[in-house]
Amino acid sequence: MSELVFQDIPDVELLQCLGRGYLKQNLLRAIRLWVWLRSLYGSEGASLYGDNQHRLILDDSFSYADWRNLFFSPTHPKGEEIPPIHDSHCLCAKSVAEWLFSENTGIVVSHWQKLILAHTGMDESELNTLLQRRLFGVTRRSLQADLETLAKLGWLVYKYQKYYRVCEFPPRLITTKDEGSAAKVGADELSFMHEDLVGFAENHSQKINGVQRFFLKLDYVIPRRTLDAVEDWQEQLRQLWAKTPVPPIKLTYSSARLEGNVDCIVYPVCIYYVQRAVYLCAYGESPQKDTNWYNFRLDRIQNLLTLEWVNSKLPSNLQQQYQQKSLPTPDDIALSMSKAWGFDFYLPSQLMLLRFDREFCDRYVRDTERHDTFEEITYKQVKRLIQREIKQPQQQETLLKVLDNRSPKDAYYQVFIRYQDHKQRDNNVVMRLRAWQPKVEVLIPWDLRLSFAADIATQFQLYHNSQ
Template identity: 30%
Template sequence: MVSEFSYSPTPEILDWLALGRLGDRFNRSIRLWVLLQYFYGKPNYLAAELPKYFTYIDFREYFFSPQHPLSDRLTTEQIKTDCRDKNCICKKSVKELVKTAIFPQSIEEWEQKITDKIGGEVIKIQQRPFATVHRTIRDDLKYLAKLGWLKKSEAGEYCCQQQKNWPQPPVVETERWDISELSSTQTWQLLKILESVSFVQPNLELVVESLWEKITQQQSIPNYNNQPQRRIFIHLDYILSDENQDRVDNYQQQIEDLWHQSLGGVIKFKYWIASSEKQVEIIVYPVCLHYARRAKYLTAFARRPGLPGPIRCGW
């Protein structure tokens, strides 16, 4: 008998699984929570059903319907079409996956709490997180191993953890933003600065709202009554498919891990040279990530094959 995973899909737990980036990784966070339910929760207990050391192939035989396509070459749309079993987990929406676990809370209440957590960004509870390619689910298992929920051997096999070794969620505390030590002018200036950059980090929106609540109760805000109402709102959207967005998130996490290493590092990938119409392998030094035209891009330094000088590459 294995110990039971009993965490509900609260905004705090999902954000914890997303490493504080729930707005960018909502689908992945839902998948991770569901996978943990299957590994350690009732009634599945995959930890007891799977071999002690298992591969992704072992896992998918238990996890997906027998009618779920197994080819790694299929696209997301092909998988959605080719799986004929309406009870397969790839057919279940976010709403269907969480509705029992959040009872007696309604799905609307849960959705609103998630939206508040990520700064007002709209989530799509009708989308199907597991209607994706096998590579994405493989990466989810790697992610669980990185978080400490699974152990991964050098041979690429996984092993379930005993409950005493499970990662522990952070203690949820009510956040309080104390601006009593700031002058009225400083408070107002801080608010305007945060408003201008909150679109790059949705969680900052919570700070902005807290500041707005506090300053509207103060009587000494400079020229408060003459300040214009908020009329500029920014909503970030992505042009990439859910599948490609998950891949981009994986790349971003790997690059961020690289930046956190004291010695840094370089990365290698395939690059298409339009002028010669050929694909080559290129090694670059990653400099920064930026968001433009509804997608994330990597700015890096390298040398174009055969030519000197820096090159700007993107995913």
């Protein structure tokens, strides 16, 4: 067993290292990784129930399940969902503040908070909210990702499907004050990127011996004739977001579905680049007036007019959110997208079951990141889910017969998607499924399965008639 002992306090330098470069985005995970290290390399001889400095009594090689069974209470759920507060003594019930500010750490609360606020640029209320969250109130997948991160950072070794403690801790990046400031600025500027790309951009944004070695290629389908307008909308939104409070706006929008212009009064929340275009995520009115949220493609905005919060024409839902001081934030959108696959986060969440050709799956699907809820399940689980989810007897019987004719050796996956019906569905998910054809089969939702079948039949006729 490793004799290394980890007793470091979670200062800015350590958390910056564990946060992989961008602390504001990864602060919660960085703190959780610090607790992981205490559980793996802390002082010998006790469990974390009495003292979070002590290591768990684990073998030198261990799995996530081994760690989980020792770390949490015996009643801790073993499923995929975020665990509810099931036992006040289980460590998943402890808040971030309870982990940080105890006799064992000796952290001076005001001093630590001041340094974190200065380094991350967070505001005080944002940090206080984070401190009240349950540090280990996360999914199994998130905890498994923690282990993988520790291995990537050199705190663990992964081999033979087991994790091993290291014999020497990885070097910590020490920066001078000037270097630290430069790193902070770079991290802040890159915070909009996926966390796995931030490291590439930070390390390779500059030329190496005069040669640029890192390139990021994105498909961007915005027509050139609208580029100037898109830049103008982005600049107007940037200026609006600098105001306090951020005002509502009236958009004149060219809707492809409605085949014409429509006015929508909304509160602008944030901008996303998704699948070849840039979108404004806004709360208030949708073009069809059927949802409170909508993703407006910037190149289809025809006009943008700033309004006042006292305007009597504001939709009632928007007025209510403003009066209650509960206007939505980008974090609300990110949370919604984490619950189901798809950018149209305002559509209902629905379970989808997929069958893949085994060889194709092993080559192109397995070990890829699609969504937090995208996971492989067994043939028997598929049958139970069909019986549970499909209430219409004829549909259920048909699907069970289909399943009987499929091989248990194929790959089966479940994932929650943003889907209301075959007309109101997230097109990004649909396009991904079409790219996998004919190696993928949609089992449920039932009407999505029928829609794909009809599309494939039409496509077959196009090619069949040309022979």
